[in-house]
Amino acid sequence: MTERAKKDATKGLRLNMIIDLINKRTPYGGVTVNELMDKFEVAERQVYRDLNTIANDLRVPLVKQERHIEGIKKTCYCLEVGYLPSLSPEKATVLFLSLLQQKGSALTGHLNELKDALVSTLFKYHYNPKELAVEKLQNRIHLVEETLVEPEQVGEMFSKLVQALKVCYRVKIKYFVTHSQKETERVVEPYGLICKRQNWYLVGQCLERNAIRVFRVDQIRDVFPYTSETFQYPTDFDLKEYMAHSWGVMNDGEVCQIRLKFNHRVAHRVKNLIYHPSQVLEEELPDGSIIVGFRVCGITEMKTWLVQWGDTVEVLEPGWLREDMCKLAEGILRVYQGELGDFSNRKVEA
Structure with missing residues (x-):
């Protein structure tokens, strides 16, 4: 190996290590230039060159922020995209494949964006993408799963329901009832979501029936949020306890x-x-x-x-x-x- 090649390899390793260190320190306010100098035994000018390479050439967004450390104001560097846990290539690949498993589900709408973000953040900047060969791996994985006919549309309903769960507001849903083959309208107070074989179900208080009901999300034709009509989540309701004896998603009360x-x-x-x-x-x-x-x-x-x-x-x-x-x-x-x-x-x- 030539002297230039050795220097390039050393620089590449140092850049990866700097990114990993900044990533780990981001939740705690970031890392200072002096800390980088001490850690990697390089001059201050070299640290700034490395940070410039990371931000501009590798396109890893960095943020500078001022912190008081032991009473002294210092500049710290953090990741703009937030903290990412340190993952080995093997664990990152497993995470990537778990996203593939959701293909055709209610989560499909955001799946490609998540996969791209995962590849660019975990693979491109931390590891050698050629060694991981994620695209080749993806082509050699075949998933046998049920898929929705219109996953994006179902995903839109799903996102509205998740938001209603977070804020505790009522929703009006247009729901297709299988046994009657009719579309009905219900006002529901969402209590939780259940996933069974990648199919999602809404559990909530149906105001029309005045009872807890389970609705299959892919049979919900539309969701109308009542953002001004909030409800108090019942303190005596526990989703896991409610579903504890159910064979699937239905709780008929008879064990x-x-x-x-x-x-x-x-x-x-x-x-x-x-x-x-x-x-x-x-x-x-x-x-x-x-x-x-x-x-x-x-x-x-x-x-x-x-x-x-x-x-x-x-x-x-x-x-x-x-x-x-x-x-x-x-x-x-x-x-x-x-x-x-x-x-x-x-x-x-x-």
């Missing part, structure tokens, strides 16, 4: 003891995942199957989950849930028997 038997083909999957906080592995049977217990409410949502397991799960208790699953299975069978019958007729006619 039931559920016992399920999973056969040997899926037992390992069930043992490796916690589907609900109340989940208990009650017994492992000689044939490899397992019996798992839950204490939950919102059984309607649980039924759709049980259907996904097909013939690998059996409801042991309660009896009424066994009967409900039998009826559900019979209904599904009738649908497919009808299709098979139609298909057979068409085949004969052909």
Whole structure:
């Protein structure tokens, strides 16, 4: 390596270290020129040259502010964009990938801006982007997720609801009700938001029903903030406690003891995942199957989950849930028997 190359490498390392130091000291008022001189053992003129390079060539916005340190007025340098935690390239990459996972959700509207800010702040100035190769990595990650048809529009509704939560004001919503296939208008006092498989739900006091209701955000067609109509958040309401026994997002108030038997083909999957906080592995049977217990409410949502397991799960208790699953299975069978019958007729006619 030539002497020039060694100097460039040393300078590049020092610049990165200066940025990291300013970043860490920003919450505490920044760092002085003298502190930089002592830390990196360079002359005052070199410190100013380095700060100029960081601000103008690397385009890292710096702010100068006056502080009194031990009674003496001194100039300190901080990051204009605020403090960023010190992250390794590995952790920064994980953070980047977690943003990718939100593609197609209600957060999509701001996602690209966040990704660009993350790349420019964490990667471009702190690490070598060629070594991290975030664009190449992004092209080699495939996410299998449900996505919204109009994520930007849903994201706009979501942002309005978040603001209402912060300030505690009422909102009027236009809400599409699935079972009636009708659009209704409700005035709601927002209590909280729930996320289930990247789908967001609003929990709030519905003034029309005079009760707590759950609204799926992607079924909200419009939000009208009543910024002048604030409400007092109830001191006796706790969102986590309210949802503690719910299997999904619905709290029907009736907590039931559920016992399920999973056969040997899926037992390992069930043992490796916690589907609900109340989940208990009650017994492992000689044939490899397992019996798992839950204490939950919102059984309607649980039924759709049980259907996904097909013939690998059996409801042991309660009896009424066994009967409900039998009826559900019979209904599904009738649908497919009808299709098979139609298909057979068409085949004969052909």
